[in-house]
Amino acid sequence: MLTENQKSDQPLERQIESLSEKMVEVRNEISKAIVGQGEVVEGVLVALLAGAHVLLEGVPGVGKTLLVRTLAQAVSLKYSRIQFTPDLMPADVIGTSVVQENGEGRKILDFQRGPIFTNLLLADEINRTTPKTQSALLEAMQEKQVTVGHTTHMLDEPFFVMATQNPLEMEGTYPLPEAQLDRFLFKIRVPFPGREDLHDILDRTTQGAEPQVRHVLTGPEILEMRKVVRMVPLAPHVQDYVVQLVLATHADGHANSLANKYIRYGSSPRGAQALILGGKVRALLNGRFNVSKEDVQALLKPALRHRIILNFEAQADGRAADDLLDEIARTTSKN
Amino acid sequence: MADRWKAAFGFEKSAERALPSERNVHLQYSSDLQGLLELVRVAKRRALTNDFVKRWLVWVSWIAVAVILAAAVSRRLTGVLVVALIALGVSIAVTILQAWAKRASDYRVACKLDEAAGLQDRLSTALFLGSPEHTEPMVIQQRRDALRRLPGLDPKSLFPIRMPSYAIQTLTLALVAAALLGYRVHFKAPILALVQSAANSRVEKAVLSPLVGVVKKDLMALVNREPEVQQAAADAETVPGLPDAKNSDDPSQSSKDGMTPDGDWDEDSQASSAGDPTDVGDPQAGDAAAQGQGQDASQAADAPQNQQSADNNQPNPSENGNEKASAAQQQAGEQSSSANSSSMMQALKNLMKNMAGQPSSSPGESGGQPSAAGSSQQAGNSPGQGAKSDSSKDSDQKDTGTSPGSKKPGGGAGNGSTPVAKDGPKNAPPLPKNTVADRVDLESNNFRQQGRIRTTSAVGMAQLPLQDIKPQPVAAIKGAEQENIPVRYRLYVQRYFEHTTQKPSE
Numbered sequence: 001m002l003t004e005n006q007k008s009d010q011p012l013e014r015q016i017e018s019l020s021e022k023m024v025e026v027r028n029e030i031s032k033a034i035v036g037q038g039e040v041v042e043g044v045l046v047a048l049l050a051g052a053h054v055l056l057e058g059v060p061g062v063g064k065t066l067l068v069r070t071l072a073q074a075v076s077l078k079y080s081r082i083q084f085t086p087d088l089m090p091a092d093v094i095g096t097s098v099v100q101e102n103g104e105g106r107k108i109l110d111f112q113r114g115p116i117f118t119n120l121l122l123a124d125e126i127n128r129t130t131p132k133t134q135s136a137l138l139e140a141m142q143e144k145q146v147t148v149g150h151t152t153h154m155l156d157e158p159f160f161v162m163a164t165q166n167p168l169e170m171e172g173t174y175p176l177p178e179a180q181l182d183r184f185l186f187k188i189r190v191p192f193p194g195r196e197d198l199h200d201i202l203d204r205t206t207q208g209a210e211p212q213v214r215h216v217l218t219g220p221e222i223l224e225m226r227k228v229v230r231m232v233p234l235a236p237h238v239q240d241y242v243v244q245l246v247l248a249t250h251a252d253g254h255a256n257s258l259a260n261k262y263i264r265y266g267s268s269p270r271g272a273q274a275l276i277l278g279g280k281v282r283a284l285l286n287g288r289f290n291v292s293k294e295d296v297q298a299l300l301k302p303a304l305r306h307r308i309i310l311n312f313e314a315q316a317d318g319r320a321a322d323d324l325l326d327e328i329a330r331t332t333s334k335n
Numbered sequence: 336m337a338d339r340w341k342a343a344f345g346f347e348k349s350a351e352r353a354l355p356s357e358r359n360v361h362l363q364y365s366s367d368l369q370g371l372l373e374l375v376r377v378a379k380r381r382a383l384t385n386d387f388v389k390r391w392l393v394w395v396s397w398i399a400v401a402v403i404l405a406a407a408v409s410r411r412l413t414g415v416l417v418v419a420l421i422a423l424g425v426s427i428a429v430t431i432l433q434a435w436a437k438r439a440s441d442y443r444v445a446c447k448l449d450e451a452a453g454l455q456d457r458l459s460t461a462l463f464l465g466s467p468e469h470t471e472p473m474v475i476q477q478r479r480d481a482l483r484r485l486p487g488l489d490p491k492s493l494f495p496i497r498m499p500s501y502a503i504q505t506l507t508l509a510l511v512a513a514a515l516l517g518y519r520v521h522f523k524a525p526i527l528a529l530v531q532s533a534a535n536s537r538v539e540k541a542v543l544s545p546l547v548g549v550v551k552k553d554l555m556a557l558v559n560r561e562p563e564v565q566q567a568a569a570d571a572e573t574v575p576g577l578p579d580a581k582n583s584d585d586p587s588q589s590s591k592d593g594m595t596p597d598g599d600w601d602e603d604s605q606a607s608s609a610g611d612p613t614d615v616g617d618p619q620a621g622d623a624a625a626q627g628q629g630q631d632a633s634q635a636a637d638a639p640q641n642q643q644s645a646d647n648n649q650p651n652p653s654e655n656g657n658e659k660a661s662a663a664q665q666q667a668g669e670q671s672s673s674a675n676s677s678s679m680m681q682a683l684k685n686l687m688k689n690m691a692g693q694p695s696s697s698p699g700e701s702g703g704q705p706s707a708a709g710s711s712q713q714a715g716n717s718p719g720q721g722a723k724s725d726s727s728k729d730s731d732q733k734d735t736g737t738s739p740g741s742k743k744p745g746g747g748a749g750n751g752s753t754p755v756a757k758d759g760p761k762n763a764p765p766l767p768k769n770t771v772a773d774r775v776d777l778e779s780n781n782f783r784q785q786g787r788i789r790t791t792s793a794v795g796m797a798q799l800p801l802q803d804i805k806p807q808p809v810a811a812i813k814g815a816e817q818e819n820i821p822v823r824y825r826l827y828v829q830r831y832f833e834h835t836t837q838k839p840s841e
Contacts, residue, residue, distance in 0.1 A: 290453035
């Protein structure tokens with residue numbers, strides 16, 4: 001005999017169960033093309049369900065582009081790819097107005113949508129274009145709209161940008177400005193595959209046909225999942241833990257000694273939002289209905305590593321952002 | 336510094352900060368959460384117990400330290416015990432209040448339960464959203480998820496009663512305190528006893544020893560000529576066939592005991608009995624007066640001990656010549672090292688008795704002499720002259736100022752005043768005045784270069800004790816110098832002993 005609350009819970013419970021099943025299916029489809037990289041796939045899915053964007057960083061050939069393409073195929077969304085080059089202009093991304101003749105023979109300005117008008121955008125090697133072009137993505141990524149002239153064009157939902165960059169070839173590149181970086185929910189490092197994974201990659205790509213990825217998730221389902229994600233409760237001590245972590249990246253009294261020494265500027269509030277939103281998604285993906293501190297800790301590096309600015313001393317000492325975040329996580333009390 | 340002290344007594348600020356939203360945790364929970372609340376309360380009690388033990392052991396450590404210090408110093412063991420028991424009671428009360436005031440909330444305990452059981456904040460979130468007003472579907476789902484994991488939780492295993500890391504130190508301190516209290520039941524406070532013994536030894540060395548040493552040497556000088564002392568030494572080891580050396584009334588015996596009248600001595604004693612005002616500080620007069628007092632048996636028995644304790648490191652003068660007796664005295668002196676201080680005190684008492692008893696005997700001794708009062712006064716002052724350098728200097732200066740022409744070697748009516756006392760003032764020959772000048776000649780006699788004079792003794796015959804007198808060791812003289820005793824006075828006494836070994840016939 002179910003109570004009133006239990007009766008009202010049935011749709012939500014089914015939604016959550018459906019979400020978990022769908023996510024498992026997406027993972028399975030991605031795993032057909034991508035060998036290993038479990039954390040990268042999970043990070044991408046978390047960002048997708050959180051409604052934010054992902055910056056993938058890795059050396060060439062580790063499957064960044066393939067991952068985005070496979071995800072696009074698995075979720076059945078419109079997919080666009082922009083290869084960012086130094087001569088790429090903002091109009092090439094957003095679109096431009098061209099002169100056309102209408103049916104009456106009069107010439108009018110018609111807006112031709114750029115590749116940004118899509119659901120899943122792959123901004124390949126985003127750091128190779130100029131800051132002017134990079135900034136063309138700012139409004140789209142945050143407000144999910146594009147303004148051309150006096151006209152604002154709304155982007156389709158879900159809008160999900162997955163950018164890649166190569167950390168090695170820095171010659172002729174334009175590092176992303178902090179404002180641009182802050183728009184990305186996560187910055188995920190794509191590691192080089194291990195021995196077993198490399199064997200598996202060779203077996204799959206050099207023998208037989210390419211794997212066929214089927215659509216298991218739709219755009220509306222993703223939007224529905226995003227709503228469910230935001231309903232996940234958060235205990236106050238977990239939220240306080242997130243606040244402490246973010247404040248610990250600032251060298252203004254809350255930071256530890258290492259952060260004071262090496263960090264020039266800490267995380268923005270978007271970092272805390274990323275931690276909590278990502279934690280909620282991660283909790284649901286793991287079958288929980290609450291955010292735990294373990295979720296926050298697991299997402300600390302991808303959510304904050306691109307939001308802290310190191311000083312010259314850190315670069316001179318060879319300190320990376322991940323080292324400082326490990327130290328911050330270690331020294332920040334969980335209670 | 337203040338924070339450190341607060342932390343030492345458990346008053347430190349709690350590391351757990353109260354969250355703003357935590358204050359809104361509801362006191363009324365949904366009926367679904369009864370099992371969770373019961374679990375949280377059990378865990379809360381155990382956490383409270385741990386907190387109490389942790390805080391109380393700090394107090395116990397301090398109390399144990401205080402008890403150790405007090406038991407080591409204080410004389411009143413009962414007071415220490417009472418104060419310690421009161422402090423323990425107060426510490427228990429204070430610790431209970433502290434633990435109760437700083438007790439964790441249900442929400443905090445739920446957080447600890449989550450952490451201990453690895454529930455990833457399920458219980459704490461459920462408790463935070465446990466109000467009946469929270470009817471959101473996701474909250475209901477979350478609550479069910481938390482309650483599903485309750486049966487597998489055992490709060491006793493998750494929250495064991497643990498001793499803090501410093502429990503061993505506290506236990507050690509408590510054991511030491513208990514052992515010290517047990518020790519104190521039978522013994523004195525160790526630190527106090529140590530300090531007292533150290534203080535006594537220092538005072539004795541720094542203040543009393545010089546004075547006592549001087550007095551002992553003076554007494555030794557007196558006792559060396561005292562027949563009762565020799566009698567006591569002879570009693571220590573009875574030698575059959577010994578002549579009666581104890582009879583101090585026998586004038587011949589007294590003369591055998593070194594009381595043989597010497598010219599120098601005789602003149603000195605006569606000068607003292609004559610009451611020469613210029614001879615106030617003459618130590619001979621003091622010796623003579625002391626001998627004339629007729630010391631009692633106890634004084635005579637105590638005197639060898641004093642002498643022995645004073646001369647432990649020095650060769651025994653063996654004034655009576657009885658080696659066995661002196662060896663017995665030395666053994667007795669070594670065995671009575673623990674009674675050293677008491678013997679010194681006894682020596683002081685003897686001295687005081689000498690000083691006090693002299694006026695009573697002086698009138699009889701010098702009743703027919705107009706200067707008897709002056710002589711007894713001189714005798715009373717003479718023992719203290721060793722310590723009083725000024726008076727001794729004065730007396731010495733006066734002695735040296737006398738005329739050397741008054742010397743009468745080998746003459747005189749007796750040694751010191753003892754024969755005079757025994758024979759009575761009427762039988763005493765007329766005392767020459769100012770006989771001190773002879774002592775000046777004696778000082779120039781280089782008496783220390785004289786060889787020891789030993790008399791052959793037949794088997795079965797008692798040796799005269801005065802025939803084996805040795806010169807006073809140089810160390811003693813130097814010691815006397817260090818003790819601010821005029822060397823001349825010391826040499827004078829020593830010379831006296833050597834001089835008495837010369838028999839009148841010689």
